[in-house]
Amino acid sequence: MKIVFTMAIPEELQKEFAKQFETDKTYYTDNLENFPELKEVDVIVTYGSDLTEPLIQAAENLKWIMVYSAGVDSLPAEAITRRQIKVSNVRGIHAYPMAEFVMAYLLDDVKQLRFFSSAQQKKTIRVRTSRS
Structure with a gap:
C-alpha cells in the first residue's frame, strides 16, 4: 500500500508511523499537484481542502481518503462517489x-x-x- 500525507508531519512521528505500519511506500508532500507518484497512491491523508476533482482523477489507484478534520464538505464528492473511494474523517475530534x-x-x-x-x-x- 502506498500512502501520501499532505500535511506537515514531524519527523519523529514519521519514524513512529514507519515502525507501527507496514506500507510499500509512505510519502510526505505539501503539494499534490506537483506530486509525481500521485498516480500510484492507494491512500491520501489530508485536511481535505487540497483535493480537487482533477487530482482524484489523476490518482488512478486511490482507494481511501483519510481527512484530518471533522468536515468533508470541501471534497469533490461526485468524483469520489463515482470511483467508490472510501472516505473517513475524525468526526467528534472536538x-x-x-x-x-x-x-x-x-x-x-x-x-x-x-x-x-x-x-x-x-x-x-x-x-x-x-x-x-
Missing part, C-alpha cells in the same frame, strides 16, 4: 474540548468569576445582590 469549554463557562457563570475577578482587581469587597 467533542471533549467543546464540552470543557461549555463547562468552563457554566462554572464562570454559577461562581460569578467575572464579578469577583473585577472586584479583586479594583481591590474592593462588594456583596452582589442580584445576578445581573
Whole structure:
C-alpha cells in the first residue's frame, strides 16, 4: 500500500508511523499537484481542502481518503462517489474540548468569576445582590 500525507508531519512521528505500519511506500508532500507518484497512491491523508476533482482523477489507484478534520464538505464528492473511494474523517475530534469549554463557562457563570475577578482587581469587597 502506498500512502501520501499532505500535511506537515514531524519527523519523529514519521519514524513512529514507519515502525507501527507496514506500507510499500509512505510519502510526505505539501503539494499534490506537483506530486509525481500521485498516480500510484492507494491512500491520501489530508485536511481535505487540497483535493480537487482533477487530482482524484489523476490518482488512478486511490482507494481511501483519510481527512484530518471533522468536515468533508470541501471534497469533490461526485468524483469520489463515482470511483467508490472510501472516505473517513475524525468526526467528534472536538467533542471533549467543546464540552470543557461549555463547562468552563457554566462554572464562570454559577461562581460569578467575572464579578469577583473585577472586584479583586479594583481591590474592593462588594456583596452582589442580584445576578445581573
